[in-house]
Amino acid sequence: MTERGPGQAPDDSALYVFAVCDAPDPAAFGGLPGVAAGQPLGRLRFGALTAIVQTVRAADFTDEVWQARMADRDELERYARAHHDVVSAAAACCPTVPLPLATLYHGEDRARQALLDETERFRTALERTAGHSEWGVKVYTADLPAPDPSPSPPRAEAPAAGSRPAPGAGLAYLERKRGVQARRERRHEDALRLAETVETAFGALSAAGRRLRLHAPELVGKGHTQVLNATYLVPDHRGAELQVLARTLRNTTGARIDVSGPWVPYSFVGEV
């Protein structure tokens, strides 16, 4: 880890900023590759705060290159995790405000000036998240098994192709269709109610909460449907309480409730 002196990066390089910290320990970043192999992570002081930075090849961080990168799941994952690892290492040693992926400057002077201009926002975010962590809460309902193909009560036999329909076939069809619709509405309502119950309960022990996008069914996997993807800013001393609440809600609702954390409070520094 290097302390950055004044100076301008060469023309073919750019400065990548991961996070803004209050007095980071340089030893915390040893061995982390960052987003550019072979380049050490550095600290860039601006006022009383410090940014965690890395010199990268500008050609690797053009918009064009990033658009291609974002179309490649493996590449995107590599960069997202590299960024996240540096942010997490910073937060493990000192109060940290994460920056989103790919914040880049033409050099240290440019970066320092831009960061200085935002000092008030960084301070507000640091104060807001001090002593708090982010916890993700996901709720899933189990999918119902496929309906029984031989329904009860017994209904008119489906007619063989070409024969006359048995009496009552149309009525049975309508009733079946109504039943499907009613079941669907009931499950939709149950899912919304479950999501609200869980959201209210976790909200009560959090300083803030927000809903994230629901994950795609491919990501959730077969057998379950995600009905809530939320994240909460929780005081560190209530972390254990959060786990107890998750267990209680699992028992009372029967739903699958996944808790992830503690996260660096990415989701709660953006509004300042």
Next chain:
Amino acid sequence: MTDLDLGREAYPIPGPPNSNLADILERVLDKGIVIAGDIKIDLLDIELLTIRLRLFVASVDTAKKAGIDWWETDPALSSRAARNSLLEENRELRERLEALESKTEETSDH
């Protein structure tokens, strides 16, 4: 040092070790403090990323409009095959009804 009192004594170990890509992306992509960089990189189009990588469902409404059977998870209810079989049954019943009606008309013509 700084004049901030940030309660420096305890830091949790951040970032669950086995977090999946979506968990990380939904945090590093458009969260954090956004400050203007020198190099303009358009990262924020999560909708586009969703279409490309199928990581997220933008919202329940969008999912429904996009034809994702979000709540209708019964395979027998949600699959195209099941819908087609209902349509097929409906069509057969209509044909039979027409056939019956034309027969009735023939009978009353006599």
